[in-house]
Amino acid sequence: MLNRLRFQPRLSLLSAAAALALGGCEMLEFSPNDYRSPKSQTDLTAKHLERLRQQPVPAGDTLRFVFTGDSQRFYDEAEDLVASVNQQPGIQFLVVAGDISDFGMGREMRWVDDHLSKLKVPYLTVIGNHDAIGNGREAYQHIFGPLNYSFVYGDTKFIMVDTNSREANFDGSTPNIPWVQQQLSSLGGARRQIVVSHVPPQDDDFDPSLRQSYARTLKEAPKLAFELNGHRHSFSIGQPFNDGVTYINSSAFSERMYIVLTVWGDKQFRLKQVKF
Amino acid sequence: MVRPFSLLLATAAVLLAPAAQAASEPEQAPKKTKAPTAAHPWYRPRHLVLQTGGGLGMVAAGAGYAYANNKVETDILLGYVPKRFAGSTLTLASAKMLYSPFTVQLAEQWQLKPLTVGAYFSYTHGTLNDEERGQYTKGYYWFSTDTRYGPLAGGRLSYVRPGSTREEPRHVSFYYELGSNDLYLISYAQNRNGLKFGQVLTLALGLKADF
Known part of the structure; x- marks a missing residue:
């Protein structure tokens, strides 16, 4: 007992010194565009996908996840959102529909992760226009991962697409339509698809020369349940192209509301708004 | 992480070596007296600076002026960040205004300036997506991608190189500065629960040598 008591202060002193040294390294920032991050805050997409793989949902089971977006510069709200989502029973993960950061800086992405890493469930993101400011696109890829990616969870294939066309100066590259077409053409063992961008x-910030072909690509995907978006900060659900494709827009963190989506069957879903 | 430190150490060694030599030399300065103003015309910088961090470069080097009995300084730096740390090679031009009100004489040749407060301004060249003409409507993003400014606070430890009678003593100093920038501070101001003050701070370590 005595030994233990004598040992502990030394240990805590050591860990305090280690924390200071580590913190010092991170504080020694070369530029606001400097995206160096501790190991625990890099490749987050791959890490969260690995966590998903380790908690598989049995085939045929209902999919339930939290859908939100635009965490940018709303850290107080992020703290409250995490507390609220951690109370939700039966959810499998959380999706942030872009604009993790406000200024495209690595440190902001880490600040958001400081909160979201406290979620009991994994979380996945797609890049937003604010994440593509300055060298944000590079910071996002370092801290989170690819700009376009897909994964299968249970019966659902998720296709995460970079649609921040204005950030690419409407050069016809964003979104990458051939990639979206290729992704929608296969199910990878799933029975339905969900596109997130x-x-x-x-929206006016979507490349007008790609709008029709993007909408058509989604319309021609028979297994598409719906598309999920952010950017507009307020919740909406509708079929803006009157083509049978449902688009759901998330609320920003600042609106203190998120959505719980439950999906079953081919494309049936239920949507619940939760205020926090 | 190792490189900037070793660079700083190397520079420290180079800067301190002649001072040590000068200290051991016997007084044999020629009796030519020059007015201090001639030795230091107003446009000649008083010191050289080398630092790492502070959001101004992995390595930033420059020169500066001192006024008001060395209590006020203006430093101009040029910084560099390699591509692998930021996604593109960045060049940063920055200016600092510093005020150090107190000097504590620790020993004959050692001084401590326990407090320096100031502000900086920086411009970054080489950012990937920093607004092409016509890309955005006016005010689409209200902030500048490349221009940053913010407050600084720190301290420094100086070794005083003995100058000859006709010269002011020359200092070689190690300093640290804690700082932040406009965007980090706005983030903190609006999120007093969700962000801690320590999270918005940056650290700079540097050397300054009179010449």
């Missing part, structure tokens, strides 16, 4: 195709 930040800027919705009906």
Whole structure:
């Protein structure tokens, strides 16, 4: 007992010194665009996908996840959102529909992760236009992962697409339509698909020369349940192209509301708004 | 992480070596007296600076002026960040205004300036997506991608190189500065629960040598 008591202060002193040294390294920032991050805050997409793989949902079971977006510069709200989501029973993960950061800086992405890493469930993101400011696109890839990626969870294939066309100066590259077509053409063992992107195709910030082909690509995907977007900060659900494709827009963190989506069957879903 | 430190150490060694030598030399300065103003015309910088961090470069080097009995300084730095730390090679031009009100004489040749407060301004060149003409409507993003400014606070420890009678003593100093920038501070101001003050701070370590 005595030994233990004598040992502990030394240990805590050591860990305090270690924390200071580590913190010092991070504080020694070369530029606001400097995206160096501790190991625990890099490749977050791959890490969260690995966590998902380790908690598989049995085939045929209902999919239930939290859908939100635009965490940018709303850290007080992020703290409250995490507390609220951690109370939700039966959810499998959380999706942030882009604009993790406000200024495209690595440190902001880490600040958001400081909160979201306290979620009991894994979380996945798609890049937003604010994450593509300055060298944000590089910071996002370092801290989170690829700009376009897909994964299968249970019966659902998720296709995460960079639709921040204005950030690419409407050069016809964003969104990458051939990639979206290729992703939608296969199910990878799933029975339905969900597309997630930040800027919705009906928005002025979406490349006007790609709008029709993007909407058509989604319309021609028979297994698509719906598309999820962020960017507009307020919740909406509708079929803006009147083509049978449902688009759901998330609330920003600042609106203190998120959505719980439950999906079953081919494309049936139920949507619950939760205030926090 | 190792490189900037070793660079700083190397520079420290180079800067301190002649001072040590000068200290051991006997007084044999020629009796030519020059007015201090001639030795230091107003446009000649008083010191050289080398630092790492503080959001101004992995390595930033420059020169500066001192006024008001060395209590006020202006430093101009040029910084460099390699591509692998930021996604593109960055060049940063920055200016600092510093005020150090107190000097504590620790020993004959050692001084401590326990407090330096100031502000900086920086411009970053080489950012990937920093607004092409016509890309955004006016005010689409209200902030500048490349221009940053913010407050600084720190301290320094100086070794005083003995100058000859006609010269002011020359200092070689190690300093640290804690700082932040406009965007980090706005983030903190609006999120007093969700962010801690320590999270918005940056640290700079540097050397300054009079010449």
